[in-house]
Amino acid sequence: MSTPEEEVGLLEDLVNDSVDHRGNPAVRSSTGGWRSASLIIGVEVAERFSYVGIACNMITYLTEQLGQSTANAAVNVNTWIGTASTLPIIGAFLADAYLGRYRTILGSSLIYILGIGLLTLSASLTLMGSSENRKPSFLMNVLFFCSLYLVAIAQGGHKPCVQAFGADQFDSDHPKERLARGSFFNWWFLFLSGGIAISILVMVYIQSNVNWAFGFGIPCLFMVMALAIFFLGRKTYRYPKRNHEKTNNGFVRIGRVFFGAIKNRKLMNLNKAVLLGEEGVEPCSDVDVEDAKGLVRLIPIWITSMVSMIPYAQYSTLFTKQGVTVDRRILPDLEIPPATLLSFVSISVLISVPIYEHVFLPIARKITKKPNGITMLQRIGAGMVLTCVNMVLAALVEAKRLRIAEEHGLIDKPNVTIPMSIWWFVPQYMLVGMIEVFDLVGAQEFFYDQVPTELRSIGLAFSLSALGLSNFFSGLLIIVVDWATERDGGHSWFNNNLNRAHIDYFYWLLAASTAIAFFVFVFISRSYVYRRVDQV
Structure with missing residues (x-):
């Protein structure tokens, strides 16, 4: 027979509102925490490796293998990424209302594997039927885009649930675990960036130097591995009470x-x-009213975040196309594919997260006297400022590229390499990594934390949808600008001959829109009331 002290200790070791895989109350010492979170992080690293292996060089596949124009390819990539980032709203609803996060992740992973498998088949058939004067048939295009959007559907269930399920492994009512959960979002992003960096370096090389079938097939194998790892860890997880x-x-x-x-x-x-x-x-009830008020207060933050994320859509499209035109040699006999520069985003994150955790936050805590250093909204605002700075930098670098092309008489020679080193583009990629650490991670933690507990998958999907809709608006903006600048016989800002284009003007436009969004965001943030007083 247990003593009263033992019974109290046993109760303290139980986690509120969580159960184990058998449906019994979750025991803190044997479930959840960093052990379970690490397995879930590993799953997401494999998923990011697969997704980025498809996305990072997609504009090259569309222009070179499917014969699309630069503007059309950019719009198609933006639309696909936008769809993949917006569908989590539906996936999160299904998870929170019916299926649960664990089962939603399992089902989404199976759809993911099917989509990438068909994408691999599409690339194989395209290679078999390709020739210099022959474009892929209509049916081949249908197969390719159906496969691509199956991956987007899988993202809809996978993306909001995996991160929310990882955060569920920490008890928000336990002081140490609550702090650990705050660090979880940072380290989550760091390890994801490592997987992304490896994917970019390996997959872009394979796609550019071997073939696209292997370039899509390897991510498919990684998703199979991710599903196996996730399933094997089921006994260690904490599950929200279903x-x-x-x-x-x-x-x-x-x-x-x-x-x-x-x-x-x-x-x-x-x-x-x-x-x-x-x-x-x-x-x-009063709780219902306060929760509803909280959701209404999120809407202006969400809108301004969406506008400030429009520049993010350019990093895997226009940045990559610019890189094609310049000198990409890093050694006398080694030329890198332009999409490889995306690895600098991940390298920047790998550097920025430890600095943020071990340098920036301790200093911020001493200055503000707050456990979290800075508020989540201050973190998002800092990311907006960096985004504006990055667009200004990108515009200046592109203006320099155009001047060099003009000085060397290369304006009408788009296939000739411009004598400008690709290293000029590295700082803007490094800034993207810093933006992700502040803006994207901050937004994910904010929308996860500021919704009712039972709707946290929806909260993360809310954050992802801002990024998704920003891609849609980016595509729409490109279409409008392309039409407006090309009419009456003018040269489009997105001319297929980038030496005749003016992408720098587009970057200035994005810098201005981000600046406006930031000032609106500051105005809104000053009156925002957090759900938890420890976030103020």
Whole structure:
């Protein structure tokens, strides 16, 4: 028979609102924590290796293998990435309301493997039927894009759930584990960047120097490995309590709040007076009202974040196309593919995360006297400033590239290498890594933390959707600018001959829009009320 002290110790070792794989209350000492989180991080590293292996050089595949123009290829890449980043809203809803994060990840991984497998088949058939004067048939294009969008659908379930499931391994009510969860988002991004860097260096080389079938087939194998690793770790995970009625209540009660408010035409004045039910709708509690208010307050932050992320869409498209035109030799006999420069983004993250954790945060804590150093919104704002600076830098570098082309009489010789080293582009890629550490990671933690507990997959999907919609808007902006600058016989800013184009003007436009978004963001942030007082 256990003593009262032993019973208290046993209760303290149990994790609130979590169960183990058998459905029993989760024991802190044998489930969750960094051990389980590390397995989940490993799964996401493999997934990022696969996704980036497809995405990083996609614009090259579209222009060289499928014969698309630079503008059309950029729009197609933006649209695909946008879809992959927006669908998590649906995947997160299914996970939080019905399937649970674990089962959603398993199902999404199977769809992922199917999509990349068909993509590999498409590339193989394209290689078999390719010739200098022959473009892929309509059916080949259909197979390619169907395969590509299967991967986007898989992303919809995989992306919001894996990170949320990883964060679930830390108890937010336990002081040490709550701090560990804050570090989890940083180290999550660091290890992902390592996988991304390896993917870029290896897969771009294989795609450029071996063939595209291998370039897509290897990511497929990595996804098979990721699924196996994830399944083998199932006994160590903490699972949110899958009380179906309770989970659905998260949507039902929030929906009831907004339904009552809309009926009374006072959506922006959410209070108990307007939320009293009519025609069978039940009254809402104070918690329901506060949660609904919190979601409304997130919308302006989400919109400004989306606008500030539009420049992010250019890093894997226009940056890469610029790199094609310059001297890419890093050694006398070694020329690198332009997409390889994306590895500097990951290298920057690998450097920035430890500096952020071990240098920046300790200094910030001493200055602000806050456990978190800076607030999540301050972190996002810093990323916006860096984004604006990066667009200015990119515009200046592109203007220099155009001047060198003009000085050497290469304006109408797009296939001749411009005598400008590709190293000129490295600083803007390094800044992208710093932007990710501040803006993207900050946004993920913010939207995860600032929604009701049972809707946290939705919160992460909210963050991802901002990035996804920014890609859609980037594609739309390119279409509009291309049309506006090409009409009346002018040269488009996105002319296929980049020496006749003016991508630098486009970068200035993005710098200006980001600056405006930042000032609006600051205005909104000053009145934002956090759900938890320890974030202030």
